[in-house]
Amino acid sequence: MELRHLRYFIAVAEEGSLTVAAEKRLHTAQPSLSRQLRDLEYEVGTPLFSRGARGVELTPAGKAFLDHARLAVGQAAEAIQAARRAARPPRETFSVGFLTGQEVDWLPHVTRVLRAHLPTIEFKVVSLYSPDVGDALQSGEIDLGFLRVEPRPDVTYQVIAKEPLVAILPSSHRLARRKSVAPADLEGEIFVGFSDVPHVLRDVVDDYLKRNGVDVTPSHHIDNFAMGMSLVASTGGVALLPAYVEPLLPWSVVSRPLVGKPPTIDLVVGYRKDNPSPILQAFLACIDQVIKAGPAGQRSKA
Known part of the structure; x- marks a missing residue:
């Protein structure tokens, strides 16, 4: 599982739409985004989204996964900032x-x-x-x-x-x-x-x-x-x-x-x-x- 998978998942969950997330948040093609999400669901072992005519919604598993995904992405960003601060002279x-x-x-x-x-x-x-x-x-x-x-x-x-x-x-x-x-x-x-x-x-x-x-x-x-x-x-x-x-x-x-x-x-x-x-x-x-x-x-x- 890679951080980009988590970022893609969070963007789709927050937008409720693959199209909007792909075009406005991630600036990537929708087919590529769909493929990344399927790879994530395969690795997790359960569907994270239910897909319908009005977009996508989180499954119970997806809702449980979302908070942890946000925490992981936030911790990764903080780790980067901590490393950069440590590299700068005081x-x-x-x-x-x-x-x-x-x-x-x-x-x-x-x-x-x-x-x-x-x-x-x-x-x-x-x-x-x-x-x-x-x-x-x-x-x-x-x-x-x-x-x-x-x-x-x-x-x-x-x-x-x-x-x-x-x-x-x-x-x-x-x-x-x-x-x-x-x-x-x-x-x-x-x-x-x-x-x-x-x-x-x-x-x-x-x-x-x-x-x-x-x-x-x-x-x-x-x-x-x-x-x-x-x-x-x-x-x-x-x-x-x-x-x-x-x-x-x-x-x-x-x-x-x-x-x-x-x-x-x-x-x-x-x-x-x-x-x-x-x-x-x-x-x-x-x-x-x-x-x-x-x-x-x-x-x-x-």
Whole structure:
């Protein structure tokens, strides 16, 4: 019994017609197909089809044979793929982790720098909270990270951008009519603060408010910018977020620059110096170009 016999049998069983199976599925002559099926039935020792004026139907034996035939053909195809995979040399994996939202600005730079390497490697991208990116770098789950400075043993950081903070508020908010927002304008407003997850951003905002003598008590504490935008829109409150979120704002929320010199938060590239990946070394060799290019996204000017 040969695999082609099983493929012919499956095609006829599924089409219910020798003519259709021969012409549309198998691209062979019907007499040849009929002969192959008779050979199969002879080897099995029992009829697999009953032939009538309206085509062919499976006999009880044919129905029992069909599932096993499909399994055998499927296993043969998988055996071929397994052999081909084993014959190919393993592809090097290079993984990059982004603080959620930053991939919009920085992934284009990564793919541009590594363009020559991408066809020969398995390139993976993940989006996580900043502390989780730091953990993934430390454990070796990822090779490169775009995140805040998260102190982790053996992880090296290099600042690639200092992102200004902006005020995020509802489109209908009274402060939305102004070109910029002063620290004192935040007094008495519903203020959306931060949880322990974005702790670097929380510390920057707290320091900014303290330096400007602004006393606010957050009504909510957020983990990420998406939660922040939702709460700003639903509560009518105000949040201070890095400017990279501006292109991601929905119509119901706008941004306004802060009066004077705004506070900034560092965006860094993190990696382990003991990582031997030549792909990582290729990226680090071009990191000055990445810094000079800056964010790839276009900032909203609303």
